[in-house]
Amino acid sequence: MRLKDKVAIVTGAASGMGAATARLFAQEGAKVVLADLLVSEGATLVEEIGAAGGEARFQKLDVTSEAEWDALVSDTIAAYGKVDILINNAGVSGSHPDILNTNTWDEQMNINAKGVFLGMRAVIPTMQKSGGGSIVNTSSISGFVGQKFVHMGYNAAKGAVRLATKAAAVQFARENIRVNSVHPGIMPAMRTSKMTADPEVRAKMIRAVPAGREGKVEEVANANLFLASDESSYITGIEVPVDGGFLAQ
Template sequence: MRLKDKVAIVTGASSGMGASTAKIFAAEGAKVLCADVNDTDGEAVVGIITQAGGSARYQHLDVSDVEQWQAAVDAVIAAWGTVDVLINNAGVAGSDPDRLSLAVWEQQMSINARGVFLGMRAVIPVMQKAKRGSIVNTSSISGIVGQVFVHPGYNAAKGAVRAMTKAAAVQYARDNIRVNSVHPGMLPPMRTSKMSADPAVRAKAIAAVPMKREGRVEEVAYANLFLASDEASYITGIELPVDGGYLAQ
């Protein structure tokens, strides 16, 4: 098992990439705290994991809230004693038709950027004490390039995740804490998707992908698994695209 006896926090674990990551991590031997604001679906993911023989707990977590982050870390420590892995996955989609909306900008920065920083801020002291840890931050191809149908706040937030990841990788490498980012491309629509859920928009976006298909959430989850595992013990500060070749063009 690639994560045997590791303790992981996975945010945005009620659906999509987060749910897939939580299930795969548990199957690989990790104890997983599944965190989300969607309690019903999050509890359902925990049920699937435990019924399959895995170890998981659910925690309500608004990633933009400092106190809720502390409560989540406290719950993990109380249950399992440490935090080995953080998958900073929670986020909201950015394909809003009103690309000058200040409300969308503020939402993007609060959840997709601030939420990632607060997650690192909450777990790094625990990892420093243990002298080990792996953090994987979910950015996006939108953190590297612009797209016509994406609100600039999404690009800005995901670009901030990319930069934060590199800063933290350099600053905490001496503590044996690895920090990397994954950059998914076109995936199935999220619960919060707007324009990117439109079939015409999706068809154009997929046509621009060299592999000519959308990705699967499991493909991102397995990238998270590799970066979280000891197989990646000398890898930190990288940005790993999971995008069917989009960024290679």
């Protein structure tokens, strides 16, 4: 088991890549705290993990709330004694028909960028006390390049995640806290996607992927697993695209 006795918090764990990551981490022996806005989906997944012999609990979290982050960390410590891993994965889509919409810019910065910072801010003190940890921040290929159908706020927020990851990696490396970013490419559409869920747009997007297909949520979960585990003990501050070669072009 690759995460035996580790305690992991996964945000956005009720859906998509977060759910796949929570399932995989539990299979690999971690005690997993699933954090999300979606209470019933999160509770159902906790039951599923428990039925499969894993250890998990759900806690409602809005990643934009400092107070809810603090409560999540203190409740996790009360339940499981420590936090070894944070997968900062929650996010909302930036595909928007009005790409100059101001509210979308604010929403993107608040949830996709500040939410990731608040997660790091909440877990780092306890990781410092316990002797280390691993943080994986979910960015995107959109953190590297602009895209026609994506609000520039999404690109900017995912770019912020990429650089905040490097800053934290450098700042906390001496305390054995590793911080890396994962950059999924064209994946199954997010719950909040409208444009990228459209079959025509999707077909166009997939044509731009060297591998010729969209990614699977489990393929991102596997990258999260490697970076969360001690197998990557000398790896910090890197970007891991999981994108079928998109960024290699």
